[in-house]
Amino acid sequence: MGITIRDVAQAAGVSTATVSRALRGLANVDEQTRTRVERAAAELDYVISPSASRLASGRTGSVAVITPYIARWFFSTVLSGVESTLQGAGMDLLLMTVSNPDAQHRLPPAPRLRRRVDGVLVIAIPPDDPQLSDVLKLDIPTSLIGVTVGDVPSVTIDDVHAARMATQHLINLGHQRIGLISGSIAGRSHYTAEYDRHRGYVEAMNEAKLPIHSDFEAHGYFTSPGGEQAMTELLAQRERPTAVFCMSDEMAFGAMRALRSHGLQPGRDVSLIGVDGHDMSELLELTTVEQPVHDMGRIAAEALLVQLNSEVQARAHSIVLPTRLVVRSSTAPVGGGE
Amino acid sequence: MGITIRDVAQAAGVSTATVSRALRGLANVDEQTRTRVERAAAELDYVISPSASRLASGRTGSVAVITPYIARWFFSTVLSGVESTLQGAGMDLLLMTVSNPDAQHRLPPAPRLRRRVDGVLVIAIPPDDPQLSDVLKLDIPTSLIGVTVGDVPSVTIDDVHAARMATQHLINLGHQRIGLISGSIAGRSHYTAEYDRHRGYVEAMNEAKLPIHSDFEAHGYFTSPGGEQAMTELLAQRERPTAVFCMSDEMAFGAMRALRSHGLQPGRDVSLIGVDGHDMSELLELTTVEQPVHDMGRIAAEALLVQLNSEVQARAHSIVLPTRLVVRSSTAPVGGGE
DNA sequence: TTGTAAGCGTTATCAA
DNA sequence: TTGATAACGCTTACAA
Numbered sequence: 283m284g285i286t287i288r289d290v291a292q293a294a295g296v297s298t299a300t301v302s303r304a305l306r307g308l309a310n311v312d313e314q315t316r317t318r319v320e321r322a323a324a325e326l327d328y329v330i331s332p333s334a335s336r337l338a339s340g341r342t343g344s345v346a347v348i349t350p351y352i353a354r355w356f357f358s359t360v361l362s363g364v365e366s367t368l369q370g371a372g373m374d375l376l377l378m379t380v381s382n383p384d385a386q387h388r389l390p391p392a393p394r395l396r397r398r399v400d401g402v403l404v405i406a407i408p409p410d411d412p413q414l415s416d417v418l419k420l421d422i423p424t425s426l427i428g429v430t431v432g433d434v435p436s437v438t439i440d441d442v443h444a445a446r447m448a449t450q451h452l453i454n455l456g457h458q459r460i461g462l463i464s465g466s467i468a469g470r471s472h473y474t475a476e477y478d479r480h481r482g483y484v485e486a487m488n489e490a491k492l493p494i495h496s497d498f499e500a501h502g503y504f505t506s507p508g509g510e511q512a513m514t515e516l517l518a519q520r521e522r523p524t525a526v527f528c529m530s531d532e533m534a535f536g537a538m539r540a541l542r543s544h545g546l547q548p549g550r551d552v553s554l555i556g557v558d559g560h561d562m563s564e565l566l567e568l569t570t571v572e573q574p575v576h577d578m579g580r581i582a583a584e585a586l587l588v589q590l591n592s593e594v595q596a597r598a599h600s601i602v603l604p605t606r607l608v609v610r611s612s613t614a615p616v617g618g619g620e
Numbered sequence: 621m622g623i624t625i626r627d628v629a630q631a632a633g634v635s636t637a638t639v640s641r642a643l644r645g646l647a648n649v650d651e652q653t654r655t656r657v658e659r660a661a662a663e664l665d666y667v668i669s670p671s672a673s674r675l676a677s678g679r680t681g682s683v684a685v686i687t688p689y690i691a692r693w694f695f696s697t698v699l700s701g702v703e704s705t706l707q708g709a710g711m712d713l714l715l716m717t718v719s720n721p722d723a724q725h726r727l728p729p730a731p732r733l734r735r736r737v738d739g740v741l742v743i744a745i746p747p748d749d750p751q752l753s754d755v756l757k758l759d760i761p762t763s764l765i766g767v768t769v770g771d772v773p774s775v776t777i778d779d780v781h782a783a784r785m786a787t788q789h790l791i792n793l794g795h796q797r798i799g800l801i802s803g804s805i806a807g808r809s810h811y812t813a814e815y816d817r818h819r820g821y822v823e824a825m826n827e828a829k830l831p832i833h834s835d836f837e838a839h840g841y842f843t844s845p846g847g848e849q850a851m852t853e854l855l856a857q858r859e860r861p862t863a864v865f866c867m868s869d870e871m872a873f874g875a876m877r878a879l880r881s882h883g884l885q886p887g888r889d890v891s892l893i894g895v896d897g898h899d900m901s902e903l904l905e906l907t908t909v910e911q912p913v914h915d916m917g918r919i920a921a922e923a924l925l926v927q928l929n930s931e932v933q934a935r936a937h938s939i940v941l942p943t944r945l946v947v948r949s950s951t952a953p954v955g956g957g958e
Numbered sequence: 959t960t961g962t963a964a965g966c967g968t969t970a971t972c973a974a
Numbered sequence: 975t976t977g978a979t980a981a982c983g984c985t986t987a988c989a990a
Contacts, residue, residue, distance in 0.1 A: 286984085287983065288983080298961090298985090299960075302984070302986085311959070329731070329734040329735050332674075333671045333674035334671075335985075337669070337966045337967065337968085337984070338966055338985040351700070353914070361696075366717070370726055377703060378707065379703055388707050535900070539903050565848075622967090637970080637976070637978080640968070640969060641969095668967085671966080672966070673967080675969090675981095677968075678982080
């Protein structure tokens with residue numbers, strides 16, 4: 283069992299070389315011959331052997347996607363954008379997570395990549411993660427999504443700007459005591475986005491000459507339970523913030539819950555704004571700075587494909603996509619509830 | 621560039637055959653020899669060429685995952701379970717979506733699978749989808765997740781039972797006018813789960829001798845906007861249901877929103893129950909019948925691996941995992957709000 | 959435009 | 975336990 287190129291060649295009355303050329307759509311094949319070959323191949327239900335083709339050509343026809351999480355909104359949404367592009371280009375998509383500390387026995391991504399993919403797409407791994415540097419050292423064409431490292435091609439948003447926009451929105455509403463729910467604690471791995479969003483918040487506050495209490499920052503770990511916890515801490519302050527900028531929508535969801543537990547209403551009592559444009563944000567009436575997450579995946583994949591198909595080592599550049607403020611009822615003028 | 625097995629053989633002073641055996645951990649290799657080979661390989665930073673290995677051995681070392689969606693909770697959660705298992709076994713995971721109608725130019729999964737994977741994992745594709753039958757016809761070892769088709773090995777929950785549990789919970793609270801938010805409209809592809817959950821609802825209602833108004837069923841397409849729309853329809857009935865069983869949590873989220881838009885409160889005015897155990901359910905206080913989604917992926921992958929490694933064609937059986945009712949504030953005794 | 963034939967880097971069979 | 979060596983099924987100079 284297993285029709286080979288030889289069978290097709292025989293059936294079409296040509297050499298295997300011609301079959302190979304014809305089926306791959308190369309030029310320099312007589313159209314009649316091509317038709318004959320294609321017919322024969324179809325007749326025999328021939329499928330090329332990827333392993334043989336890869337071995338002979340040196341190209342693998344696959345792209346690896348490396349991500350820290352699969353079942354989180356941002357990551358799965360990026361992934362879906364990547365997938366549709368790759369699939370459309372006939373590329374195989376190899377999915378792989380960075381081995382988190384608890385899964386000790388797993389090989390880290392870098393060794394699993396060598397000799398088996400033409401390109402790599404990395405989704406939002408903290409730039410100082412050694413697993414990321416190992417991957418970059420492989421010197422396989424790579425695009426980053428939601429991170430930047432040196433001059434490696436990447437697709438991101440302007441996180442500083444996004445955070446400024448969010449903070450400024452709160453300022454425009456008259457808020458002065460503006461809290462911040464950020465990611466993980468200092469000393470651990472940080473996302474690029476985290477630094478930048480922090481900076482955007484600080485810049486906007488400074489420009490408006492508003493004070494930044496250290497009491498007004500809490501860590502939500504980019505999860506919704508984390509956000510709930512963080513908001514709870516903020517509410518315990520003597521002087522509560524009247525508005526809070528959350529670095530992600532999921533943390534804002536948690537914050538909303540914390541408000542409710544305290545009998546407070548988002549928007550009326552405390553304004554809440556996030557970043558993401560999460561699926562659930564509309565449902566929960568969360569004001570947010572939307573980023574085009576699906577497109578980020580799509581565009582990064584497209585850029586990678588271009589890089590793979592270009593003869594020259596055309597250094598792909600970094601792409602920054604626009605964000606958009608979407609105002610909903612979780613933000614309102616200060617004192618609106620009094 | 622590219623260290624080959626020959627280089628290692630030379631460095632270790634053995635034949636390529638011995639290197640191959642030694643590195644794959646086969647028996648019948650002197651331990652001293654093995655050590656020497658391993659050292660040489662490490663020294664040279666040798667990585668086996670998957671294509672060559674695959675071509676020679678006939679095994680691909682990869683498993684395809686086929687799913688209709690990537691960026692939806694159920695699917696990405698299953699996928700993450702699958703990924704961790706596969707990764708742990710050193711298998712490559714090829715991710716692939718079924719080509720939806722709007723992406724015409726994409727090759728459907730079946731042809732993309734031949735000769736390139738050892739096994740296939742299918743996530744919740746409607747059993748009558750021709751793309752699924754095409755995949756099954758390939759006769760590659762396959763496990764289904766969240767669907768059943770004939771005697772193909774599968775991992776599911778007992779959807780009839782889950783729906784009964786949900787409906788019964790509402791009945792126990794004294795509800796009599798119990799609505800249903802189901803999936804897609806008749807005539808289109810249905811998930812297995814959809815039929816079964818419908819049946820569970822009907823059975824529970826019948827047993828309790830409660831009437832089933834056709835007015836009390838609306839379609840939510842398994843999305844949250846769909847659920848909102850469906851709930852809106854139910855609220856337009858002359859006699860509103862006092863409780864609604866939603867076939868998925870996401871539809872229940874939408875239903876919650878519809879309630880709020882009408883000034884109604886989930887639990888107090890209309891009880892709402894879902895199925896899934898979605899991440900956001902706890903946050904939204906949604907009563908639900910939890911299914912072990914991550915485990916479903918993990919277990920299906922494990923079963924597939926066993927099947928792949930067993931010499932015999934040991935027919936894998938189907939596995940049904942337990943569900944669990946989690947009561948939250950979205951359900952309450954009937955009339956509690958009056 | 960087509961054919962010949964030498965790889966591509968392993969694995970697996972058979973002997974030794 | 976080890977080594978020779980023939981596959982594995984394709985791609986790609988190079989020639990014709």
